[in-house]
Amino acid sequence: xxxxxxxxxxxxxxxxxxxxxxxxxxxxxxxxxxxxxxxxxxxxxxxxxxxxxxxxxxxxxxxxxxxxxxxxxxxxxxxxxxxxxxxxxxxxxxxxxxxxxxxxxxxxxxxxxxxxxxxxxxxxxxxxxxxxxxxxxxxxxxxxxxxxxxxxxxxxxxxxxxxxxxxxxxxxxxxxxxxxxxxxxxxxxxxxxxxxxxxxxxxxxxxxxxxxxxxxxxxxxxxxxxxxxxxxxxxxxxxxxxxxxxxxxxxxxxxxxxxxxxxxxxxxxxxxx
Amino acid sequence: xxxxxxxxxxxxxxxxxxxxxxxxxxxxxxxxxxxxxxxxxxxxxxxxxxxxxxxxxxxxxxxxxxxxxxxxxxxxxxxxxxxxxxxxxxxxxxxxxxxxxxxxxxxxxxxxxxxxxxxxxxxxxxxxxxxxxxxxxxxxxxxxxxxxxxxxxxxxxxxxxxxxxxxxxxxxxxxxxxxxxxxxxxxxxxxxxxxxxxxxxxxxxxxxxxxxxxxxxxxxxxxxxxxxxxxxxxxxxxxxxxxx
Numbered sequence: 483x484x485x486x487x488x489x490x491x492x493x494x495x496x497x498x499x500x501x502x503x504x505x506x507x508x509x510x511x512x513x514x515x516x517x518x519x520x521x522x523x524x525x526x527x528x529x530x531x532x533x534x535x536x537x538x539x540x541x542x543x544x545x546x547x548x549x550x551x552x553x554x555x556x557x558x559x560x561x562x563x564x565x566x567x568x569x570x571x572x573x574x575x576x577x578x579x580x581x582x583x584x585x586x587x588x589x590x591x592x593x594x595x596x597x598x599x600x601x602x603x604x605x606x607x608x609x610x611x612x613x614x615x616x617x618x619x620x621x622x623x624x625x626x627x628x629x630x631x632x633x634x635x636x637x638x639x640x641x642x643x644x645x646x647x648x649x650x651x652x653x654x655x656x657x658x659x660x661x662x663x664x665x666x667x668x669x670x671x672x673x674x675x676x677x678x679x680x681x682x683x684x685x686x687x688x689x690x691x692x693x694x695x696x697x698x699x700x701x702x703x704x705x706x707x708x709x710x711x712x713x714x715x716x717x718x719x720x721x722x723x724x725x726x727x728x729x730x731x732x733x734x735x736x737x738x739x740x741x742x743x744x745x746x747x748x749x750x751x752x753x754x755x
Numbered sequence: 756x757x758x759x760x761x762x763x764x765x766x767x768x769x770x771x772x773x774x775x776x777x778x779x780x781x782x783x784x785x786x787x788x789x790x791x792x793x794x795x796x797x798x799x800x801x802x803x804x805x806x807x808x809x810x811x812x813x814x815x816x817x818x819x820x821x822x823x824x825x826x827x828x829x830x831x832x833x834x835x836x837x838x839x840x841x842x843x844x845x846x847x848x849x850x851x852x853x854x855x856x857x858x859x860x861x862x863x864x865x866x867x868x869x870x871x872x873x874x875x876x877x878x879x880x881x882x883x884x885x886x887x888x889x890x891x892x893x894x895x896x897x898x899x900x901x902x903x904x905x906x907x908x909x910x911x912x913x914x915x916x917x918x919x920x921x922x923x924x925x926x927x928x929x930x931x932x933x934x935x936x937x938x939x940x941x942x943x944x945x946x947x948x949x950x951x952x953x954x955x956x957x958x959x960x961x962x963x964x965x966x967x968x969x970x971x972x973x974x975x976x977x978x979x980x981x982x983x984x985x986x987x988x989x990x991x992x993x994x995x996x997x998x999x
Contacts, residue, residue: 649836650840656816657898667840671842748841748842748844748879
């Protein structure tokens with residue numbers, strides 16, 4: 483009954499919204515632009531020394547130069563490969579373990595307690611230990627990303643499965659659906675909203691882990707680009723690196739949100755009309 | 756319709772000595788029940804009398820019950836709540852677990868029968884309570900059940916929608932000839948729809964009333980009142996007092 487009442491309430495709200503929303507969006511662009519202009523003015527006026535923080539125009543020019551000569555693309559590819567490998571390993575582990583713990587009582591007893599305990603360790607603090615275990619090479623970075631991605635995804639997969647309405651599972655059973663069919667038609671779609679939430683958090687954690695990982699003994703990647711630039715006091719390159727990290731986070735979030743909108747169309751059933 | 760007495764050899768549903776306890780509370784204490792092919796049986800009882808528990812046992816949803824239960828494979832359940840998958844469109848909800856080339860045709864027919872042919876592409880969240888329950892009926896019908904198990908299927912609907920749904924149920928039953936067990940707390944509903952009404956009390960079937968009224972039925976028709984009185988009296992008896 484609540485599921486019916488909620489969308490109805492949102493439709494009445496959206497009817498009045500569009501005009502106000504457009505104005506709000508426009509208003510929200512004002513202060514960031516003002517900050518950029520102020521930053522540029524302060525740099526040109528010599529208030530901000532360029533070795534501490536270069537002007538936005540300088541950063542833009544440096545970014546363009548690094549893009550044009552292919553440096554940025556090469557380092558970006560390295561960083562993306564690390565992120566993808568770590569996400570894949572951590573993500574698959576989280577899906578398998580989270581689903582096992584969520585679906586089977588035995589799995590819950592065996593898997594959940596150690597994971598809950600391990601969660602208390604801040605995974606970025608594991609760097610010294612990881613260096614001892616897997617060395618300072620590529621595997622350390624990938625392990626760090628995988629660890630960062632694992633926990634948020636695991637908890638959301640677990641909670642998503644646990645929160646599924648038992649009555650729907652029963653209804654599916656009375657429709658003659660066996661275990662696999664119930665997994666496909668009830669459990670998976672029912673856990674999907676949580677899964678998407680977990681994935682978004684996991685990607686955020688993966689970028690963060692990548693930033694930390696790439697600052698130790700790296701020969702390539704965005705983090706290396708920034709650390710190297712710091713040694714030569716190329717502040718503009720450091721700032722470009724920061725913006726690349728930010729853009730990566732933003733872009734991955736946008737992509738995920740778009741696929742979420744598509745996959746969870748049923749939640750917006752009323753609004754779509 | 757042919758056979759109305761429990762214990763008939765041709766019974767399509769049969770339960771013998773069904774027991775179920777939740778901790779120290781014994782809810783069903785050796786309940787017996789038989790439904791003939793095409794017969795609609797109403798199961799009445801106060802709240803907590805175990806009537807929904809008995810239906811769940813017949814539906815195969817309660818592995819902890821004891822006793823003997825025979826229910827054909829071709830059975831379907833309609834619950835008090837529609838229990839549609841919110842992530843499936845109406846047609847896909849109806850067709851849940853239905854395979855084969857003729858599936859789309861069967862789904863369309865079932866939806867047309869409940870008057871929702873034009874809502875096949877809708878999401879459950881876009882439907883009203885009555886429409887959702889009609890989809891739940893279509894989901895049951897598309898399986899061509901020999902037995903329908905109904906757990907207060909009209910209980911969550913408003914009075915007007917309930918009347919329409921009871922009417923729809925009567926028509927569907929005439930067309931398909933399924934047998935049904937209708938769990939309800941509404942004596943009038945039982946008398947309007949059922950061929951026989953059972954009263955569950957103290958964990959057993961305590962009373963049985965054959966509803967021999969002409970169809971279409973109406974609460975004002977002769978014979979309705981006395982049956983209603985009798986059932987209400989039966990349900991109003993405080994536990995422990997005996998009529999025997």
